[in-house]
Amino acid sequence: MLSTQGRAVSFDGTAGAAGLDSAGINSVSEDVLNGLSRLEKLILTLTYYENLTLRETGVVLGLTEQEVRKTLALIERRFARALDEERAALEMA
Numbered sequence: 001m002l003s004t005q006g007r008a009v010s011f012d013g014t015a016g017a018a019g020l021d022s023a024g025i026n027s028v029s030e031d032v033l034n035g036l037s038r039l040e041k042l043i044l045t046l047t048y049y050e051n052l053t054l055r056e057t058g059v060v061l062g063l064t065e066q067e068v069r070k071t072l073a074l075i076e077r078r079f080a081r082a083l084d085e086e087r088a089a090l091e092m093a
Helices: 021-034 038-051 054-061 065-092
Strands: 003-004 007-009
Touching: 007 021, 021 065, 038 054, 054 065
Parallel strands: none
Antiparallel strands: 003 007
């Protein structure tokens, strides 16, 4: 489950709070991930896949903890915006 600005989005194949099924969420996620810079992808990888703290991620990449936190917040907003846009498109269809 991903929290996007107070909304929970389920990845279990059911329609979550965003009103999307897992295929829709996967499509949106792929689009957002493909649009990320190399640095943003590294921050996601180190933080979520390697389970480093924000401070540790910053040390590895030569960034401050605050820079890592800010970047993750920007990425989260991109996901939220993309999910909102996809949901709106589905509602109009």
